[in-house]
Structures are given as C-alpha cells and as structure tokens.
Amino acid sequence: MITGxxxxxxxPTGFIGCAVDTLGQPGARVPLLLDLIRNQHHGxxxxxxxxYVHDHPAGWLMLPDRGLPGACxxxxxxxxxxxxxTERTADARHPWVYVLNATHLTVLRNRGNxxxxxxxxxxxADEPAADPGAPLxxxxxxxxxxxxxxLPNILAIEPDPDDGDAELIVACLQSITVDAATAxxxxxxxxxxxxxxxxxxxx
Ligand SMILES: [Zn+2]
Numbered sequence: 001m002i003t004g005x006x007x008x009x010x011x012p013t014g015f016i017g018c019a020v021d022t023l024g025q026p027g028a029r030v031p032l033l034l035d036l037i038r039n040q041h042h043g044x045x046x047x048x049x050x051x052y053v054h055d056h057p058a059g060w061l062m063l064p065d066r067g068l069p070g071a072c073x074x075x076x077x078x079x080x081x082x083x084x085x086t087e088r089t090a091d092a093r094h095p096w097v098y099v100l101n102a103t104h105l106t107v108l109r110n111r112g113n114x115x116x117x118x119x120x121x122x123x124x125a126d127e128p129a130a131d132p133g134a135p136l137x138x139x140x141x142x143x144x145x146x147x148x149x150x151l152p153n154i155l156a157i158e159p160d161p162d163d164g165d166a167e168l169i170v171a172c173l174q175s176i177t178v179d180a181a182t183a184x185x186x187x188x189x190x191x192x193x194x195x196x197x198x199x200x201x202x203x
Contacts, residue, residue: 005096012144014087019059043124045100059083102156130181141190
C-alpha cells in the first residue's frame, strides 16, 4: 500500500514533519505509532519525535516496525533531498498527517488547499473506559491559539489543572479547562470548546 503520510511535530501554526511513503492509512499507522510510543518509548513522544521526525529530513520509504528495521532516504539511501512539510506545503500526495503531541496522537485528514479535518485523537497513556456515572474531574487542554485556520492543535491534556498559567503565556500557549470522566472525553470536549471560541472570534 503506497499511501503517503506525514509524521509530524506540532508547531504554533500547525505542524512540521517528514514524508513517509508507504502504509500511511490510519488502520496501519495508528497501531504502529501507539506501540512505538506506549510500549517501546514509555510514552515519551518527544524522544520519538527527535528520533523519527527531526533526524530524517528526507523522510521514510518505510517506518521501522517491530522486527523490521525500516528504511529512510537520508540514512539508508544516502540522499540529501529535503522532504519536510508543514500545514502550508503538505499536498495531495500526503492524505494523512500524524501529529505527535505531548500526551496524544492527532490524526489529520489532509483535504488539500491547506485545510485539514481532525480524524481522531489517541492518548499515549492507555486508560480504561469510564464506568457510567463515574465522577467528573477537571482537565486542562493546552493549545496554540489559531485565528485563521481550523487546525485542531491541542498539545497536551492534563488532569487537575492548577492556576499556574504564567509559563503558558510566556510560550504563547493558551489553555481551556473542561470537566470529564476520562482524558479521552476531555479531549473531545476541549476540541469542541476551542472550536466555539474560534467561531466567536470570527464573528
Ligand atoms: Zn534518515
């Protein structure tokens, strides 16, 4: 399957990442990334970003998978081309984008012309489904404020927020607090709340 995709890190305007030429459809790629980060790197998305995104500017023919070494163009094939893409340069050859956020994977469907749909979020930490009637707790979703682009761009979802927002402001980040039983529910609620905030800013 030669479905192209981009393996990316979040940025203030969207994402930056390298091209991967095969097996880019979510059914294959999401399980691979969850296994890579949950099981092989103990949830350390930053380490995986450094090792699999930033170190390979020419991109991958095939990502490493359990037992298979993978092949990149820069190191395996010794080519010096640059195939780094952002939300502005990702084209139709890359219908899927996988953004490695601090706490979760965001899957984006590239619709072309610079627009993307959020096709799902997957937490690095596996959590059990909440029982019906489970108590709600407060979660903080950290995100870059975006004004002219509908990219869902939540970087991290954290339980039990304190009031320490000063460092977020220094980093040009914003946060929103939602009440939910699980981190997965909190992510969904935060996406909806941020979209409403963006809509209000537009009108
Ligand atoms: Zn390489």
